[in-house]
Amino acid sequence: MKNFFGRIGNGFRNFMIGRYGSDDLGRFLMGILLILIVASFIFRNPILQGVIWVLFLYIYFRMLSRNYAKRAAENDWYLRKTEKVRRFIRIRQRRFADRKTYKHFTCPGCGQDIRVPKGKGHVRISCPKCHNTFEKTV
Ligand SMILES: [Zn+2]
Structure with a gap:
């Protein structure tokens, strides 16, 4: 059984070779996706369901993409746009940690x-x- 899971692990690693994988933008979108999924249990809305599917497909499209330069450029754009917010959160976390x-x-x-x-x-x-x-x- 251990060998079986080992083979799956290797298969997955081989599959991901040359593919973009995860980055800051991907993790951010994944967080949004989880929030929307929780929201969809509360508000049963077909538009929300559609948004969840589009976001889900976009996240996986980015992770499995072989166009490294374009995905990296998207991530850079995200990091630039959120620089101030991320800095604000980082400072608050540090202030709290050594208060x-x-x-x-x-x-x-x-x-x-x-x-x-x-x-x-x-x-x-x-x-x-x-x-x-x-x-x-x-
Ligand atoms: Zn100064």
């Missing part, structure tokens, strides 16, 4: 996220990006 040891500030000059160890009292902060200075209590 006990660091205090975060946004530079009034350039908007850079700056973290300062907590408990240092009143400090003068110099922005590493634009060298603007401002004072805060941490």
